[in-house]
Amino acid sequence: MSFDRGASSGRGPLHGVRVVELAGLAPAPFGCMILADLGADVVLVDRPGGTGPAGPLQRGRRLVTLDLKSDEGRAGLLGLIAKADVLVEGYRPGxxxxxxxxxAECEKINLRLVYARMTGWGQDGPLARAAGHDIDYIAISGALEPLGRPGERPHAPINLLGDFAGGGMLLAVGILSALLERAGSGRGQVVDAAMVDGSSLLMTFLHGFLADGRWPGGRGRNVLDGGAPFYDTYEAxxxxxxxxxxxxxQFYAAxxxxLELDAEADLPGQFDVKGWPELRRRFTERFRTRTRDEWAAIFAPLDACVSPVLSLTEAPAHPHNRARNAFVEVDGVTQPAPAPRFARTPPGIPAPLRSATVPEILTSWT
Structure with a gap:
């Protein structure tokens, strides 16, 4: 697979960037996966027996096993850090x-190092050393409360908002920003990436709606949270x-x-909130008259913003995803391809996790 639109190296725009990743859970590995996908040389450091089966989040890395509680293990890590551009760790503060x-210790041996820290609560604050998971971070940030149906409890959207969008993705953005700044200053810095901060940032759009009086509140009662019958899902x-x-x-008209409802004169207006229950009833009844794929075929030529809801196994086979090579196979596992795309320096297909030693890494980094 190639995203090439012209002459390319095939190595990705981050080729030459050296990253040391200390093994952790989902957020930091996702951020480092993004860096590896885009061409960075990412070395995953894990404790003996600590990795288990390699998965998609670990793709594109070389694996080094070190006991960081031993003098020898710490010396090996510090040797890598001395030649790295980035260190990523996801431990609790301290x-x-x-x-x-x-x-402080790393700065003494590498003034240019970008030291990236991935946590749930951040490096300071009353909760900094508390335990937590995605659902806790998005609860405190205000991202969880709006999610769900009227009269029901908030519904967590898997662990996408905290771990990945507000965590790993913002970690990668922070690292890239620090590398860009370093090009001028010549110095690295600490990046404090916290999932509570990142998931809060994701809610900026709704804070604007709230300030403008366009988010009256009440879970599942607003235009973009399933409250509007023209922005929701329907069963076939x-x-x-x-x-x-x-x-x-124009999309509503389509x-x-x-749905063959355009000729019904008694249909409530699109933004007649009092008429939304009736609209929803009619939409629900009509969608239940055909299968999902039959509706997909009907709406294919119409610009109505109506799409079939695909499963994880169905998505790779969708014609649009296939045309864009949006999925690849790595080590026998079908998974999303690297993104975004680049005209001159597209990344290649990610390699599976592979083992290496500290001397091998250092030799390749000379």
Whole structure:
């Protein structure tokens, strides 16, 4: 697979960037996967027996096994850090310092090092050393409360908002920003990436709505949270689902045409909130008259913003995803391809996790 639109190296735009990743859970590995996908040379450092089966989040790395509680293990790590551009750690605040490779120690051997820290609560604050998971971070940031149906409890959207979007993705953005700044200053810095901060940042759009009076509140009662019948999901006759996002008038008109409701004069207006229950009833009844794929075929030529809801196994086979090579196979596992795409320096297909030694890494980094 190639994303080439012209002459390319095939090595990705981050080729030449050296990253040391201390093994951790989902957020930091996802951020480092992004860096590896884009061409960075990422070395994953794990304790003996600590990795288990390699998965998609570990793709594109070389694996070095070190006991960081031993003098020999710490010496090996510090040797890598001395030649690295980036160090990524996801320990609780103070753990890296206690083990002997905190920011102050690393700065002494590599003034240019970007020291990236991935935590749930951040490096300071009352909760900094508390335990937590994605659902806790998005609860405190305000990202969880709006999610769900009216009268029901908030519904966690898997662990996407905290771990990945607000965590690993913002970690990668922070690292890239620090590398860009270093090009001018010549110095690295500490990046404090916290999932509570990142998931809060994701809610900026809704804070704007709230300030403008366009988010009256009440879970599942607003335009973008399933409250509007023209921005929701509907069940088809075969148990499949359709996603409807017909916000603008022209898309809404196409929705009514596809549903054959455009000629019904007694249909409530699109933004007649009092009429939304009736609209939803009619949409629900109509969608249940055909299968998901039959509706997908009906709406294919219409610009109505109506799409079939695909499963994880169905998505790679969708014609659009296939045309864009949006999925690749790595070590026998089908998974999303690197993103975004680059015209001159596209990344190649990620390699599976592979073992190496500290001397091998250092030799390749000379």
């Amino acid at each position: 753990v890296a310092e206690r083990l002997g490779f905190g920011p 006759s075969d148990g499949g689902y359709l996603a409807v996002g017909s916000l603008e008038p 929705l009514l045409k596809g």
